[in-house]
Amino acid sequence: MRVALFVTCLVDGLFPDVGKATVRLLERLGHEVVVPSAQTCCGQMHINTGYPGQALPVIRNHVEAFERADVIVAPSGSCAGSVRHQHADVARKHGDRKLAEAAESTAKRTYELSEFLVDVLQVTDVGAYFPHRVTYHPTCHSLRVLKVQDRPLKLLKAVEGIDLVELPSAETCCGFGGTFALKNSDTSTAMLGDKMSAVLSTKAGVLTAGDSSCLMHIGGGLSRLRSGVRPLHLAQILEHTR
Amino acid sequence: MSARDEVLARVRRAKGPRDPAPVPRDYRAAGTRGPGDLDLFAERLRDYRARVRVVPADQVAETIAAALRERGARRVVVAPGTPPEWTELSYPAGRIESRDPLGGDPREANTEVKAEAKAGANTEAKAEAGAGSEVARAPEGVDAVGLDTDGTVSVDRVGADTLDVAILERADAVVTACHVAVAETGTIVLDHDAADQGPRALTLVPDYHIVVVRADQVVAGVPDAVAALAGVRTQTWISGPSATSDIELERVEGVHGPRTLEVVIAR
Amino acid sequence: MTTFLGMPTGGGHLTGEPFPKAAKHALGNAQLRRNLAKATGTIRAKRANVVGELPDWAELRAAGAAIKDEVLANLDEYLVRFEEALTSRGTHVHWARDADEANRIITGLVKATGTREVIKVKSMATVEIGLNEALADVGVHAVETDLAELIVQLGNDKSSHILVPAIHRNRSEIREVFRREMPGVDPDLTDDPRALAEAARKHLRHKFMTVDVAISGANFGVAETGALVVVESEGNGRMCLTLPRTLISVVGIEKLVPSWRDLEVFLQLLPRSSTGERMNPYTSVWTGPTEGQTSHVVLVDNGRTATLADPDGRAALRCIRCSACLNSCPVYERTGGHAYGSTYPGPIGAVLSPQLTGVDKNPTLPFASSLCGVCYDVCPVAIDIPSMLVHLRERVTESKRATPESTAMRALAWAMSDARRWRRLIRLGKFGRVASRHVPLPGWSTARDLPQPPKETFRDWWESR
Numbered sequence A: 001m002r003v004a005l006f007v008t009c010l011v012d013g014l015f016p017d018v019g020k021a022t023v024r025l026l027e028r029l030g031h032e033v034v035v036p037s038a039q040t041c042c043g044q045m046h047i048n049t050g051y052p053g054q055a056l057p058v059i060r061n062h063v064e065a066f067e068r069a070d071v072i073v074a075p076s077g078s079c080a081g082s083v084r085h086q087h088a089d090v091a092r093k094h095g096d097r098k099l100a101e102a103a104e105s106t107a108k109r110t111y112e113l114s115e116f117l118v119d120v121l122q123v124t125d126v127g128a129y130f131p132h133r134v135t136y137h138p139t140c141h142s143l144r145v146l147k148v149q150d151r152p153l154k155l156l157k158a159v160e161g162i163d164l165v166e167l168p169s170a171e172t173c174c175g176f177g178g179t180f181a182l183k184n185s186d187t188s189t190a191m192l193g194d195k196m197s198a199v200l201s202t203k204a205g206v207l208t209a210g211d212s213s214c215l216m217h218i219g220g221g222l223s224r225l226r227s228g229v230r231p232l233h234l235a236q237i238l239e240h241t242r
Numbered sequence B: 001m002s003a004r005d006e007v008l009a010r011v012r013r014a015k016g017p018r019d020p021a022p023v024p025r026d027y028r029a030a031g032t033r034g035p036g037d038l039d040l041f042a043e044r045l046r047d048y049r050a051r052v053r054v055v056p057a058d059q060v061a062e063t064i065a066a067a068l069r070e071r072g073a074r075r076v077v078v079a080p081g082t083p084p085e086w087t088e089l090s091y092p093a094g095r096i097e098s099r100d101p102l103g104g105d106p107r108e109a110n111t112e113v114k115a116e117a118k119a120g121a122n123t124e125a126k127a128e129a130g131a132g133s134e135v136a137r138a139p140e141g142v143d144a145v146g147l148d149t150d151g152t153v154s155v156d157r158v159g160a161d162t163l164d165v166a167i168l169e170r171a172d173a174v175v176t177a178c179h180v181a182v183a184e185t186g187t188i189v190l191d192h193d194a195a196d197q198g199p200r201a202l203t204l205v206p207d208y209h210i211v212v213v214r215a216d217q218v219v220a221g222v223p224d225a226v227a228a229l230a231g232v233r234t235q236t237w238i239s240g241p242s243a244t245s246d247i248e249l250e251r252v253e254g255v256h257g258p259r260t261l262e263v264v265i266a267r
Numbered sequence C: 001m002t003t004f005l006g007m008p009t010g011g012g013h014l015t016g017e018p019f020p021k022a023a024k025h026a027l028g029n030a031q032l033r034r035n036l037a038k039a040t041g042t043i044r045a046k047r048a049n050v051v052g053e054l055p056d057w058a059e060l061r062a063a064g065a066a067i068k069d070e071v072l073a074n075l076d077e078y079l080v081r082f083e084e085a086l087t088s089r090g091t092h093v094h095w096a097r098d099a100d101e102a103n104r105i106i107t108g109l110v111k112a113t114g115t116r117e118v119i120k121v122k123s124m125a126t127v128e129i130g131l132n133e134a135l136a137d138v139g140v141h142a143v144e145t146d147l148a149e150l151i152v153q154l155g156n157d158k159s160s161h162i163l164v165p166a167i168h169r170n171r172s173e174i175r176e177v178f179r180r181e182m183p184g185v186d187p188d189l190t191d192d193p194r195a196l197a198e199a200a201r202k203h204l205r206h207k208f209m210t211v212d213v214a215i216s217g218a219n220f221g222v223a224e225t226g227a228l229v230v231v232e233s234e235g236n237g238r239m240c241l242t243l244p245r246t247l248i249s250v251v252g253i254e255k256l257v258p259s260w261r262d263l264e265v266f267l268q269l270l271p272r273s274s275t276g277e278r279m280n281p282y283t284s285v286w287t288g289p290t291e292g293q294t295s296h297v298v299l300v301d302n303g304r305t306a307t308l309a310d311p312d313g314r315a316a317l318r319c320i321r322c323s324a325c326l327n328s329c330p331v332y333e334r335t336g337g338h339a340y341g342s343t344y345p346g347p348i349g350a351v352l353s354p355q356l357t358g359v360d361k362n363p364t365l366p367f368a369s370s371l372c373g374v375c376y377d378v379c380p381v382a383i384d385i386p387s388m389l390v391h392l393r394e395r396v397t398e399s400k401r402a403t404p405e406s407t408a409m410r411a412l413a414w415a416m417s418d419a420r421r422w423r424r425l426i427r428l429g430k431f432g433r434v435a436s437r438h439v440p441l442p443g444w445s446t447a448r449d450l451p452q453p454p455k456e457t458f459r460d461w462w463e464s465r
């Protein structure tokens, strides 16, 4: 299958290893990966911070960049969620019916990585090997916007050598929330503190999730504590082989 | 413009599409689930720490008498429309003194008693004065006031429009029927216009409420009960004894309403 | 959006300090954090349990949302029908444009009875309009009879939750309040919740028997029949609704349901969502004055029509005040309700308060959320609070002139709408490698390290492959 990677702005600029891992994983599974060069960002930060009007050209750019893709895969529940559940609404609200229709079409072709693997490719064992103690944080947008349910866990459980431990209160938000982490940094930090305690209680050496943004937040806290827990995106674990 | 007209005008300017999507009623509607399951009903009641006695229909009187005895209830009020046989074993037959109502406007009589209570009259002291003095004031509908019998129980039959809080305050127990009950939620609903359920205060002020539920009154779910209650003007839905979760969200039974709910399910 | 005419002009408790500031203060209170974590944790588990029991929860939820939407779409007609049903049975109906007007009406009615004291059933609408203060101004003492409201009142405190206003207090704090403020209380009172409830029972019993005017809210009003419904637990509601000779019920205009049958939906949704019970201990239904009472209903707008006017915000008026969204919210659990500065805290407060007051008076509340979405999941009438927050954020940014933030956002959007511009910008990130080690990002760097920007972007790697 020919897969168009929507790498997301955060991965592109700050976490390229996540993008590389996604490419390698999909290629290992026998699929062709393309990276449409016109892509930039989904515009979610603008939409969620109260600037949906400014996000319009960003959305338009995204829709055009992926116009010809059959399937679009993003290593992010949050960005896939924005494409699927926000783009068309924002366009419609700003009176751009044509863009709304195009955005709906993009939405239908867009998958978050674990959804794509489990639902479209129908694999749970991707042949990965990762002999470490790992705990998984289901990010809010994967869980409640996309409703990926236990797909990531199915993938992780099939990884050879992994010691997967359950994260207490896993479904509680980590406190990132985009600009929330800046505008309400004290509350965000309080939420982060509880999430970190939960992570540390598992004695896992690796924390994984399907979103680099939440991992940047929790990982940034864990790093500040010099906790020694490594944040790794789901794709980075699934990419790993013997 | 009056406030009424202005608020309505604002609503008209503000409201949404005239024809919103029709209401989907794909839930378990009334009449789709058969009769209520008595075992489930009893279990749900016990979950809320109501006391439950499931008995054959012809043993209601014994059961009520036993419950009152165990409780040590000496003064009992009974909703006037309940079958007399329900409570006849609770006091020696023939010891109920039936008095002619004094006549006059019941509401007035009632007001008088209440005014006294409101004025801070010690209701206990009034109780001491003996049942007779209350009977003298009792409005139409109070067909009997029990006397202190031979150490067991006495029964006041209270009229439907009696709001005599003083009588109720010193009653140890109240006995009523109900209109409908819900198995799934352990709920009993009273119709306060029905003589066998009595006015609202009757089942509110005494600390111990015995309610008799006939098996055929138990329905499966809330929609069944709502259907059965269409047109009933004044209702109280009761699910277990009074309770609060206001302290650390932990449930504690027994605040202002009756602290003990005794449900007699007559099979 | 231009100011809508239904915006309230005075009175009430719907605004406070900016949320981040108030939250910072609350977050430092270790006792509060523990109390809230314990209480919300308990109730979340109970709710999940009893909601899971119903095989048709999703269908009930869809019906609940649709019934409320029907009411909102034809609210004027339902209000008129409701008023007719009430007056035909002898209930006096009053209308109030805002808090001040509602308070004027109610204090007038109370004064006319000559009483110096009223007993009150818990009612968020009366807290919203600041009724107790208005009554105090005319020399009438309002006695709160709900246990949590009583705790708040005796402690000279403020409500922090729409269902359990004293949720921020634990048992030993409550004992202290009772010992200090409750006349005649047993000095050896323990902190056992049973003992505390018993103390409240004794304290209020005399009031119930002697005070002759009661003020209630209503959970539902049935337009078709004029029935009012109060859902409660303790029996204080029944006491207030039954014993006094004058009953004044304060009802927000959005509280209506079209017909009696609709309660079959809400009497399932509400108890399971709020206290996590299959059914609350007591629900009172009365239709017109009962047993010789004089009955008044005061219909209150106070910003509700302004909320109704916003197509993307009006669904907030579906709210049945179950509090599930508060109990589930990770922000609320940590900051508590006072940080929101409004009678309505938590997720629903963050969307309702700014709409009731106008966003200019509550500009920080729409941002008081990480948009985690749990409020939407648990809401029994399916209010999409996260989307509504996002919408209100837009109303906030639009209400302001250019700010440094809006300028930065505009520049960023300009870069992001063209791949070449964008790539040039993120390549600059490489220079950020040096900067990020030295320059803290305000808000972020207090608790988190910044990621090190990579030597090459993903796209550079991809093209060099």
Ligand code: SF4
Binding pocket: C273, C318, C319, C320, C321, C322, C323, C324, C325, C326, C348, C375, C378, C379, C380, C381, C382, C383
């Ligand atoms: S918004 Fe929904 S969940 Fe929150 S209180 Fe209202 S009805 Fe309950």
